[in-house]
Structures are given as C-alpha cells and as structure tokens.
Amino acid sequence: MTFQDQARAAKAASTVLRRLSRAAKDDALSAMAARLREAARGVLAANAADLERGRAAGMAEGLQDRLRLTEDRIEGMAAGLESLAALPDPVGEVVRGWNTAQGVRIEQVRVPVGVIGIIYEARPNVTADAAGICLKSGNASLLRGSSSALESNRAVISALRAGLVDAGVPADAVNLVEGGHETTQEMMGARGLVDLLIPRGGAGLINAVVGGSTVPVIETGTGNCHLVVDTSADLGMAESIVVNAKTQRPSVCNALETVLVLQGIAEEAVPRLVGALTGAGVAVHGDPASVALDARVVPAGPDEYDAEYLSMDLAMKVVDDLPAALEHIAEHSSGHSETIVTENLESARAFQQSVDAAAVLVNCSSRFVDGGEFGFGAEIGISTQKMHARGPMGLREMTSTSYRLVGTGQVRLG
Amino acid sequence: MTFQDQARAAKAASTVLRRLSRAAKDDALSAMAARLREAARGVLAANAADLERGRAAGMAEGLQDRLRLTEDRIEGMAAGLESLAALPDPVGEVVRGWNTAQGVRIEQVRVPVGVIGIIYEARPNVTADAAGICLKSGNASLLRGSSSALESNRAVISALRAGLVDAGVPADAVNLVEGGHETTQEMMGARGLVDLLIPRGGAGLINAVVGGSTVPVIETGTGNCHLVVDTSADLGMAESIVVNAKTQRPSVCNALETVLVLQGIAEEAVPRLVGALTGAGVAVHGDPASVALDARVVPAGPDEYDAEYLSMDLAMKVVDDLPAALEHIAEHSSGHSETIVTENLESARAFQQSVDAAAVLVNCSSRFVDGGEFGFGAEIGISTQKMHARGPMGLREMTSTSYRLVGTGQVRLG
Known part of the structure; x- marks a missing residue:
C-alpha cells in the first residue's frame, strides 16, 4: 500500500470518526486496550527482535532503554487508553456562542482536525498513546515511528486495529506508516490529505519536519x-x-x-x-x-x-x-x-x-x-510555538473549531 | 536597509508593543488616523503615479479599481483606524483559569504573537487596515504590498509611522517591505524573526506562500x-x-x-x-x-x-x-x-x-x-485552514496565548 493510499484511507476513516459519539469512541479505546493486553506476548517478542537488531547495530544503551517494552510498560499503555476513555469528549464543546442583531445564532464549536500525522523516535509506547489521543479527539492518525522500532510498532498497531474492528470503528482510524525517508517526505508534503503533523523527538527531528513540511506542523519539545x-x-x-x-x-x-x-x-x-x-x-x-x-x-x-x-x-x-x-x-x-x-x-x-x-x-x-500537572489527563507534547496551541497539549489542542450558524431565513442587507 | 535588518527592527519594536497599555495603543491608532488625513493629498499624488504606471503597463480595469484611492477611501482608512481604537484590547484576556490541587494558580492569557507579515496584492487600503489590526493586537507588522502599489504604500506607511512617533510608539511597529521576489522568499524563510505570515489575495498568491514558507502561515480566502x-x-x-x-x-x-x-x-x-x-x-x-x-x-x-x-x-x-x-x-x-x-x-x-x-x-x-457580521469590529481575512484560526479572523485571532502560573513556593512531588 502506498503512502497516498494509506492517507486516503485515513481520510475516509476520519469522516466516520468526526461523527462518532463519545460512547462509541470510548468503547473503541477500551477494546484497543483489551486487544493490546491480549497481544502482550507477541508485542514483547517483536520488541525483543527490534532490540536484538539495535544491539547488533551498536544502538546506545539509553536508546535501547527507550525502545524496550516490558509487561509493565504494555500494561501502562493499555491503562493509558482506558484513562482516555474516562476523559470528557473535546468534540462538540462550545467555545463561544451569541446571537446577531438579525437573530442568527452563532456557535463556535470544537470539531476534529481530520488526519493527524505523528513523527516520532524509537519509543513504542508513543504509538498507543498517540493513537489513543487522536481517536478520542475524533482524528485519524498516521503514525510514523522509527524504523528501529518497526517490529514493535507493527505488533502494537495490529492489536489496536483489532480493537477498533471489535468496536465497529474503521481500522484505518489508526495507521502505521512504514517505508524509507521518501515516505517521510511524502507525509510532509501531503497537503489536503494530512491536516497536521506533530514531530515528537529531538531538536534535529523537529527542525527537519518544520523546515521540510508544507502541511501545518506543531513543534514540541526543546526547553532551555x-x-x-x-x-x-x-x-x-x-x-x-x-x-x-x-x-x-x-x-x-x-x-x-x-x-x-x-x-x-x-x-x-x-x-x-x-x-x-x-x-x-x-x-x-x-x-x-x-x-x-x-x-x-x-x-x-x-x-x-x-x-x-x-x-x-x-x-x-x-x-x-x-x-x-x-x-x-x-x-x-x-x-x-x-x-x-x-x-x-x-x-x-x-x-x-x-x-x-x-x-x-x-x-x-x-x-x-x-x-x-495541568489536569489535562492526556498530553501529546508541549508546544513551544505560538500558533494554534502553546504549552501542554491535551485533547482540546487536537481539535479545530467550526462556526455553526442557525437562522430562520435571514439574508444580509448591507 | 536589508529585509533582515528591517525584521530585526520590527522584532525589537514588538517587545515594546507587547507591554503597551490599551490606552497607549489607542492613542497611537488615533495619531495614525490624524497623520493619514493630513497626508491625504500626498497619498493621492503617489496613488496617481502608481495608476499611471499601471495604465502604461496595461493593468486591467478591475485591478486599477482596487489600486485606486480617493478622498473617501482615505477617509475610510482613517476612520477604520479610529474604530479599532474603540474596540476592546484582546491582549490580557483570560481564556481559562484554574487552581491546581497543590494551590498553584494557572491562567491561560492572550498575548501578542510578535511580528506578523502580511503579503497582499495592489490594494493600498489593506496597508492601513493590516497595520492597525496588528498594532491593536500588540504585534509589529511587516507589510509586503504589491510593487504596483509601491508609491501609494510608501505614502501611507510614512503617514502611519509619523503617527506612531507622535504617540511615542516605535515607528518600527509598522514597516513596508520593499524589494524584489527574493525579499518575499526571505520573508517566507525568516523563522525566528517573523512569527506568522498571512497572505491576502488570490489562490495563486496563497498557494505560493503556503508552499514556500517555513514561517507559519494562515491561509485566507477562497470560498467555493x-x-x-x-x-x-x-x-x-x-x-x-x-x-x-x-x-x-x-x-x-x-x-x-x-x-x-x-x-x-x-x-x-x-x-x-x-x-x-x-x-x-x-x-x-x-x-x-x-x-x-x-x-x-x-x-x-x-x-x-x-x-x-x-x-x-x-x-x-x-x-x-x-x-x-x-x-x-x-x-x-x-x-x-x-x-x-x-x-x-x-x-x-x-x-x-x-x-x-x-x-x-x-x-x-x-x-x-x-x-x-460576526461583530468582531475588524477583520484581517477569513481563514479556510484548520489550525489556530478558522473562519473570520478579528483581533483575537491575531493573538497567541501564554500560561501564567503563580505559586507560593510549590515544587513537584511525583
């Protein structure tokens, strides 16, 4: 499957996610957690293979630690998905609302962004975390993990997608993006298919994504x-x-x-x-x-x-x-x-x-x-840029807004 | 003056604007309006020169109409600046505020973005309008108008800057960006100096800015x-x-x-x-x-x-x-x-x-x-993108936010 096909599938899934009730999303999160627990043994085996490959390639001890999954870490990932289910739905929240002089009702309402791409380093726990946060906020996700965590990510995503199917939600709501550097380039240029990119990692990764992307990017991370x-x-x-x-x-x-x-x-x-x-x-x-x-x-x-x-x-x-x-x-x-x-x-x-x-x-x-600490219940990162979201980003920051106008036949006079 | 020098001057001015009281900004807007009215004759002469040049180059009638200033249009620009002075200050508005369990007070407060670049076509009235909206929201502006309106824009900006000086505000709060296509390129790549770019114009202009910019962009405009x-x-x-x-x-x-x-x-x-x-x-x-x-x-x-x-x-x-x-x-x-x-x-x-x-x-x-119609009192355009601002953009949409935490010595325990 090419990246374009995958992104189009994610976009199609996003039109379903946009309309899901909170209950439907929460059921999906619970089902994802259950499937992840069930798959723990396979995820650990896949992770062991990634670690073996890393060691053979001389991966630094600190990176190995980030890459390493344990039963406890997998349980943490599952519990994280369940805790998202317990949070209020950011979609539908009215930011502001008022009536115009002519009697048109205007409400600014939170809506999903659509398709969100996350580009991150070799931490497979981010895979479940990011997939869950995107789903709860009504967004389809394109998860671009490090190639050094590929087997682990495949196993995690496969479990998460099985959970989605159990809950009657399109599996394409959560996608692992594989492929080489060209694929990252395609992702950064996929205007119209990808609505937002969030790089999570070191300054080098973030600068590369910001500099090379035509899709809007939220920078996270460095704190001097x-x-x-x-x-x-x-x-x-x-x-x-x-x-x-x-x-x-x-x-x-x-x-x-x-x-x-x-x-x-x-x-x-x-x-x-x-x-x-x-x-x-x-x-x-x-x-x-x-x-x-x-x-x-x-x-x-x-x-x-x-x-x-x-x-x-x-x-x-x-x-x-x-x-x-x-x-x-x-x-x-x-x-x-x-x-x-x-x-x-x-x-x-x-x-x-x-x-x-x-x-x-x-x-x-x-x-x-x-x-x-802010009480957001979930965090996708801390934005150090000024547009859209600044500071800790929770579910609310993963939404856009739309103005809803309801009238009784009003037309503009002047 | 190179673009870099100009952008650095704008950035320095933005640190002063960030702290200005509403009264100081409103006084500056009134002074800008007064200077613009005073300069009307010179602005019309400059505009006549632009129109003459346009006609000689075969500029279409519709474009000439957009470029054309009249006494009424100049009065409209001045009145627009004064009406901005009458609007509430978006800076300092508390978006949300709460106390944490440990008793730290957190407020999310609207703050200026910093330096905003506007890239627009041959409509000199946009010059005063954009300068005023940026100033009221505490932002320095880099105004990149069309070369076909250069004389008109020079005359308008010169009047606006004189008004700023009258009011004791740094003139570099409002800047006309001159120069060829390379200058636009520099502007689009000026991360760290320019915080936001807003292209105002046709689809061609907007796509060029979105595609070529590493500075965050807000798209405005096309409505099918x-x-x-x-x-x-x-x-x-x-x-x-x-x-x-x-x-x-x-x-x-x-x-x-x-x-x-x-x-x-x-x-x-x-x-x-x-x-x-x-x-x-x-x-x-x-x-x-x-x-x-x-x-x-x-x-x-x-x-x-x-x-x-x-x-x-x-x-x-x-x-x-x-x-x-x-x-x-x-x-x-x-x-x-x-x-x-x-x-x-x-x-x-x-x-x-x-x-x-x-x-x-x-x-x-x-x-x-x-x-x-939304009652925003001012509009810089209508955003058709999903990040930061979507729909009509008024003063509030020209701000970022910052979290302000006040404690009494609290430290993080877990």
Whole structure:
C-alpha cells in the first residue's frame, strides 16, 4: 500500500470518526486496550527482535532503554487508553456562542482536525498513546515511528486495529506508516490529505519536519528554561524550587537549565544555591561572577547558556538587574517555561508581561508545566510555538473549531 | 536597509508593543488616523503615479479599481483606524483559569504573537487596515504590498509611522517591505524573526506562500460555497437565501457558487430557483437533470463545480439525497461556508455534524460569514485552514496565548 493510499484511507476513516459519539469512541479505546493486553506476548517478542537488531547495530544503551517494552510498560499503555476513555469528549464543546442583531445564532464549536500525522523516535509506547489521543479527539492518525522500532510498532498497531474492528470503528482510524525517508517526505508534503503533523523527538527531528513540511506542523519539545532570583526573593523558596526544577527529572523539557541571580542578592544567593545544588548532585557551571562567589562553580563555556543540558548540570549567571535578566532570557530562551522567584509584586508583574514563552511562572517549579500537572489527563507534547496551541497539549489542542450558524431565513442587507 | 535588518527592527519594536497599555495603543491608532488625513493629498499624488504606471503597463480595469484611492477611501482608512481604537484590547484576556490541587494558580492569557507579515496584492487600503489590526493586537507588522502599489504604500506607511512617533510608539511597529521576489522568499524563510505570515489575495498568491514558507502561515480566502435545498425546505426561504448569497456581492469569498437540489424536491425547486436567479441577472449552469427541468439552465462544463465564479454565475446540480449532497461537498468544498435550507431537525443536525468547513449554516445566507457580521469590529481575512484560526479572523485571532502560573513556593512531588 502506498503512502497516498494509506492517507486516503485515513481520510475516509476520519469522516466516520468526526461523527462518532463519545460512547462509541470510548468503547473503541477500551477494546484497543483489551486487544493490546491480549497481544502482550507477541508485542514483547517483536520488541525483543527490534532490540536484538539495535544491539547488533551498536544502538546506545539509553536508546535501547527507550525502545524496550516490558509487561509493565504494555500494561501502562493499555491503562493509558482506558484513562482516555474516562476523559470528557473535546468534540462538540462550545467555545463561544451569541446571537446577531438579525437573530442568527452563532456557535463556535470544537470539531476534529481530520488526519493527524505523528513523527516520532524509537519509543513504542508513543504509538498507543498517540493513537489513543487522536481517536478520542475524533482524528485519524498516521503514525510514523522509527524504523528501529518497526517490529514493535507493527505488533502494537495490529492489536489496536483489532480493537477498533471489535468496536465497529474503521481500522484505518489508526495507521502505521512504514517505508524509507521518501515516505517521510511524502507525509510532509501531503497537503489536503494530512491536516497536521506533530514531530515528537529531538531538536534535529523537529527542525527537519518544520523546515521540510508544507502541511501545518506543531513543534514540541526543546526547553532551555531559566529561573530568575530577584533581589526580593525568599532564598529558602528559591533553593527548593531550583533544586526541584533541576533534579526531579533532569532529562525532560520542563527541567531547569539556567539560574540568573540578580547582582543585589548574589553574594548571599549564589553560595546558598550552589550549596543546595551540589548537595543534590548537580554540577554548577557559571560566569566569572558566580565563580568568584563560590569556588564550587566551574567556569561555563561560551555556548552553555544556549542549549539544554538535560542532565545534572546547570548554568548560573549573575546579572545586573531585572531588565538584564529579561534581556538574557529574550536572547537564549526556547520559549518553553521561564520562572521568577520574587516577593515583589511589580517584579512578578513585569516578568509575566515581558517574557515571551509558553509558560511564565512566579514562585513555583517549572516541572508543573506538563499536561498531567495541568489536569489535562492526556498530553501529546508541549508546544513551544505560538500558533494554534502553546504549552501542554491535551485533547482540546487536537481539535479545530467550526462556526455553526442557525437562522430562520435571514439574508444580509448591507 | 536589508529585509533582515528591517525584521530585526520590527522584532525589537514588538517587545515594546507587547507591554503597551490599551490606552497607549489607542492613542497611537488615533495619531495614525490624524497623520493619514493630513497626508491625504500626498497619498493621492503617489496613488496617481502608481495608476499611471499601471495604465502604461496595461493593468486591467478591475485591478486599477482596487489600486485606486480617493478622498473617501482615505477617509475610510482613517476612520477604520479610529474604530479599532474603540474596540476592546484582546491582549490580557483570560481564556481559562484554574487552581491546581497543590494551590498553584494557572491562567491561560492572550498575548501578542510578535511580528506578523502580511503579503497582499495592489490594494493600498489593506496597508492601513493590516497595520492597525496588528498594532491593536500588540504585534509589529511587516507589510509586503504589491510593487504596483509601491508609491501609494510608501505614502501611507510614512503617514502611519509619523503617527506612531507622535504617540511615542516605535515607528518600527509598522514597516513596508520593499524589494524584489527574493525579499518575499526571505520573508517566507525568516523563522525566528517573523512569527506568522498571512497572505491576502488570490489562490495563486496563497498557494505560493503556503508552499514556500517555513514561517507559519494562515491561509485566507477562497470560498467555493454550496447551498443544499433539502426536500423539507421552505422554497420561499430557499429562494431569498440563494439570491442573497449569490448576488449581494458576487465577487467575495462568502458568496454562493453552487446549489445542490435534492431529487425529491427538484421538480418544484429547480424552476422556482432558476426563475428567481435569472430574474436577478444570474446565469445558471447545470447538470443534465437541471437542464431537463428548466430550459434557462445552460449545461455546466466539467470543471464548473470546482472553482469560484466570483461573478453572476451559479452552478446547479440535482443530487439523489442528503448523503449524495454531503459527498459532493466533501469533494468540491474549499472549506469556507456551506449551507442547508431545511425544515427537518435531523437533516440540519446531520449537515452541521458532517460538513468540514469554517462555517456550516442552516437557513441563513453565507454572506453572514464575515468579521463585521460576526461583530468582531475588524477583520484581517477569513481563514479556510484548520489550525489556530478558522473562519473570520478579528483581533483575537491575531493573538497567541501564554500560561501564567503563580505559586507560593510549590515544587513537584511525583
């Protein structure tokens, strides 16, 4: 089956999904979960084959870990599908509604997008997750996983499609896209067949999709997150937020990467924060001013303020004042999550008004910027772009809207 | 000044605009209007030069009319800027807000997008309009008009920038982008400097921008709009809606292009609608079934259901039933505005649930699908795409959102 045929089949399925009731979608999700549990043994065998192939090709240990499925992980995937069934249906929600002067009723209503393509790396659990989120929001999915997870993805998708058929929903609602690099290219150029592409993975993957795609793309992911310690900060609070934001899970996009300390409080704050961080196992890299204030700080290289560490490392810098901190953030931020610790109302206000990011925080940890913590119940990623969806994306962000007008024969007069 | 320099200047101005109060923006809009009125004579002279150049190059009469400015049109542009000042500020509006279990306050707030590029054809009134809408929504604008309107646009922009300076707002909030085709290319590739591109014009322009751009694009414009006459329709109502939707302003995107008549009512409906339409000066092109029912119907060519007439012509087709009508629409619609005339609740419901378009109407004219009729007060265009904004785009659609979190020291526990 060519990609075009597959995309057309997905589009045909999407016209059925668009009209499904919540109950029909929830039944399908439950059936998908049941089939996935049933297929666990086969999925594990397929995954073992992928892992064997990966090891033979010298795949890094960390990538093998992402690729690896276990009984627990498969159970997690199934439970995830069931938890989607328990969430409210985003389709049909009225965003706004009003009556015009002539008495026409207008409602802006959430509707499915149509066909959504997900391009992702070697994590087979994303396959079930993305398929479920798309289905619940009434969208057909074209899932383009990594070739290194091909056997695992085939086994997972086969189970999910069996569940769809059990529930009387077209199997083409969920599709695995196979094939080489040309297929990815076709997917990125499939305007009219694919309504939205979401790349999930590293910066390289995301940039390739954004740069090469004529289909609309939502970028997810990179988070070069800053925290500003204001002169008015409660340093006990700053300490616990900095340690939490850096160490609670250093490998994720909402983890803290850089601390900017205002000059006026640096003498007290730098040693205290460095003490807490090093005590928690973090290596602090800093500018000359930070190094001068605490010998445990190692000098930061020239590029260390520009990229995510995603590790137990943190960059520190002493800045003159809040405007200087804002300037540093404007220059280096990836637009994900930016935090200030302050007791001063005007500093908090100025920070939240000035910083251009998906999330701007006062006195709490950037680790809260997450679909689960936001209460969305499901998350397809965290958008760092400005159009359509910005920040954590749940079911609602997987919808478009349509205006529904109902009249009694009104025509336009002027 | 290179395009890059200009875009960087716009970006710098956007960081000031982001923080401006409503009063500051409204003062600037008033000052822009005042300067535009003052400059009317110079603008008319510049416009006369553009028109002279156009005539010499054999510009079509219709294009000359779009390019032409008059005292009234300039007054209209100034009044348009003042009416923007009277509208509420979309920036700062809280879309949603809630408290998390741990007591963190989360608000999703409207914020400016940043720098918006508008690429448009030879209509100098768009220059003032787009500049004003961008400014009111807190965005800097890069206005790329047609080279055939260059002198007019220079004169208009010069007046608008003088108004900005009068009001103490950076002049680089509004910019005219000059230069050849390479400049348009640069604009479409200026990720990181330009946040959003909106092409306003014909299908050729829009497709070129969508296909060539790595900056996010919102498509506006083409409307191949259908109206379905259900077997239960009140034919008096159908007649007045069809005539209004087709003839009230045939050249615009929300005008009606195709009428689909259900077989069960065709014998009565076709002659009645054709009579009303031909009486109003419309030429009806139809399929063999329509031609058989009324001799005034001329046979439609094979492509007549695929494109907009944008003229006093209309395509008619007799279809078996509602599913056949939905299928025709799914195949031929440009996703703008689709209408059914019916007295049957289930037909209305099925139609609104099934049709995938920016607006889906029951028993009223598609001419209502318009920012002015919706009460938006301003309109930058009508989006026919599904991401970010769909349907008429007012000030709200020119914003992004940001999540603002305020805590009292909370850290993430699990």
